[in-house]
Amino acid sequence: MSDDANSDLALVLVAFRVTLGRQAGPDDNFFEMGGDSVNSEEVIMRLEEATGLTLPGWTLLDYPTPRLMAGFLDQST
Amino acid sequence: MTALELLVNALQADPRRIAVEHRGTAITAGEFLSRAQGWAVHLRTAGLGEGTVLGVAVSSNVRAMELVLGAWMCGAGVLLVDFRASRRTLEEWHRRVGFRLLAGNVRWPDGPEAVLLPPQIGALETLPWALPTNGDLVADYFVSSGTTGFPKATAVTQTRLAWFERDDFGTLLSVLSLAFSASRSAWYRKLAFGKTIVALDLLHTLRELDEALARPDVEECSLPPVLIRRLTQLTSRGAGPRYPNLRRLNAVGGPAAPQDKRCAVERLTPNFGMTYSATDCGLVSRISGAEILERPASCGRPVAGVRVEIRDGERLCGFCEVGTITVYRDGQGPVEPGDLGWLDEAGFLHVVGRSGTILCRHGLNVTTAQVEQALLACDLVEDAVAWGTPDRDGGDRIHAAVQCAADAEPAVATFVRRILSNQERPDDLFFSRGLPRGPAGKPDRLGLIASLSAQAHGETTHV
Numbered sequence: 001m002s003d004d005a006n007s008d009l010a011l012v013l014v015a016f017r018v019t020l021g022r023q024a025g026p027d028d029n030f031f032e033m034g035g036d037s038v039n040s041e042e043v044i045m046r047l048e049e050a051t052g053l054t055l056p057g058w059t060l061l062d063y064p065t066p067r068l069m070a071g072f073l074d075q076s077t
Numbered sequence: 078m079t080a081l082e083l084l085v086n087a088l089q090a091d092p093r094r095i096a097v098e099h100r101g102t103a104i105t106a107g108e109f110l111s112r113a114q115g116w117a118v119h120l121r122t123a124g125l126g127e128g129t130v131l132g133v134a135v136s137s138n139v140r141a142m143e144l145v146l147g148a149w150m151c152g153a154g155v156l157l158v159d160f161r162a163s164r165r166t167l168e169e170w171h172r173r174v175g176f177r178l179l180a181g182n183v184r185w186p187d188g189p190e191a192v193l194l195p196p197q198i199g200a201l202e203t204l205p206w207a208l209p210t211n212g213d214l215v216a217d218y219f220v221s222s223g224t225t226g227f228p229k230a231t232a233v234t235q236t237r238l239a240w241f242e243r244d245d246f247g248t249l250l251s252v253l254s255l256a257f258s259a260s261r262s263a264w265y266r267k268l269a270f271g272k273t274i275v276a277l278d279l280l281h282t283l284r285e286l287d288e289a290l291a292r293p294d295v296e297e298c299s300l301p302p303v304l305i306r307r308l309t310q311l312t313s314r315g316a317g318p319r320y321p322n323l324r325r326l327n328a329v330g331g332p333a334a335p336q337d338k339r340c341a342v343e344r345l346t347p348n349f350g351m352t353y354s355a356t357d358c359g360l361v362s363r364i365s366g367a368e369i370l371e372r373p374a375s376c377g378r379p380v381a382g383v384r385v386e387i388r389d390g391e392r393l394c395g396f397c398e399v400g401t402i403t404v405y406r407d408g409q410g411p412v413e414p415g416d417l418g419w420l421d422e423a424g425f426l427h428v429v430g431r432s433g434t435i436l437c438r439h440g441l442n443v444t445t446a447q448v449e450q451a452l453l454a455c456d457l458v459e460d461a462v463a464w465g466t467p468d469r470d471g472g473d474r475i476h477a478a479v480q481c482a483a484d485a486e487p488a489v490a491t492f493v494r495r496i497l498s499n500q501e502r503p504d505d506l507f508f509s510r511g512l513p514r515g516p517a518g519k520p521d522r523l524g525l526i527a528s529l530s531a532q533a534h535g536e537t538t539h540v
Contacts, residue, residue, distance in 0.1 A: 019510075031160075031161050038480070039510055056100070056278075056282075056285065057280050057285050058280050061136050061278055061279065061280050
């Protein structure tokens with residue numbers, strides 16, 4: 001994994017932990033961890049603030065794990 | 078005519094028109110039909126056939142409707158469940174209806190065979206077999222909200238589903254999961270009448286919803302009360318309604334608070350309305366626009382063909398007297414939706430709460446709906462659920478869970494302590510960033526109560 005990708009993964013893991021209140025692994029599914037539409041919006045907001053990107057609300061639907069989301073962020077920057 | 082024939086004919090009538098728009102991509106009627114045909118071949122090869130049931134638990138409404146049509150082309154019925162449903166929920170549905178296949182990501186040993194969803198299905202111009210025409214085949218299972226127990230399912234045949242008489246509105250903005258029966262019915266209606274559906278993803282930001290509602294082509298949308306409330310709290314753009322092109326905005330999946338209904342008419346659109354209906358008796362009443370401004374707490378007058386009585390056992394209650402709502406439709410009945418309410422002298426119905434939700438507190442009666450309404454009077458509260466448990470003195474202890482931002486909790490706690498009356502103030506208050514919800518956006522009351530009941534000992538805590 002590149003440095004940027006690792007950095008994105010760390011960002012996503014923090015966003016998951018702060019929003020869900022517990023530590024997620026790189027391949028843990030947001031919804032299986034109890035995530036829902038309200039806190040998905042929080043995750044999106046945190047990632048937007050950290051990356052400067054504008055992320056669509058469906059991002060977590062398509063990239064529900066930290067690893068997948070980090071890959072998406074890496075491609076988007 | 079069956080619902081399948083109705084929808085296929087409509088899609089074939091003008092294959093180049095836009096049937097669905099999703100993430101800015103237009104899907105023509107012809108392409109949508111071709112995708113459904115591709116799914117039909119895939120599902121049939123996997124064993125779906127006449128009289129069988131496809132379970133659908135997918136996160137994409139577009140994919141869900143393609144699967145519904147594909148299943149119908151196999152002569153099968155469908156039962157849609159929210160994609161976040163637990164394995165236990167899916168197991169229970171499988172036990173009740175017997176899925177032949179399950180489209181989704183949840184699998185379990187000895188369960189129905191999972192249909193693996195390939196990233197793309199090859200579109201098929203022509204279905205290799207004739208469309209089933211048996212109108213008695215089960216097409217769909219309409220599922221209740223499950224506020225009083227595991228949801229109930231009503232099987233609806235192909236013929237019964239093809240009931241659409243008219244569609245008065247243009248493009249639909251679809252926001253809610255197709256696992257919600259009313260959301261699915263709206264898709265059927267739009268597809269049957271050749272209208273366009275703009276499909277928002279089930280996860281979307283408030284900004285995306287606001288922008289979509291403001292589109293000049295969007296004329297109709299249904300939203301749960303919590304989203305109505307959030308939209309009314311957006312900063313005004315100036316004079317006039319926020320969504321001037323919207324011809325119908327419905328609150329569904331539960332009653333919106335009176336102040337939110339009034340704000341919706343004043344700020345969002347004068348064409349805001351809500352309906353009161355129940356699984357067992359269908360649509361009962363409707364209220365909209367100016368009527369809401371006059372009677373924000375009412376759910377409207379009974380619709381044509383429906384008569385409502387308020388009863389206390391065998392006795393017929395008078396005006397403004399609370400009792401059991403009893404519904405007669407086209408001379409048939411009575412049916413009790415399970416709610417308490419009263420009729421005013423002008424014939425407007427007011428729903429007070431579910432039967433069995435009257436709590437006794439310090440010798441006075443209060444309903445869970447009253448407690449919830451009192452909590453919603455605080456603007457910082459996005460949503461609220463209240464319930465009671467027996468206390469040691471023969472009365473009830475009141476518990477409530479509120480959804481609000483984390484930094485709003487102190488102000489909400491202060492509001493509860495200082496503003497609410499003794500009767501309405503919950504003994505236990507739980508805070509949550511997001512209450513668990515069903516596909517209609519309605520709080521999953523039973524699930525919430527089950528998870529919180531053990532913690533209720535007079536402390537404020539987080540969900």
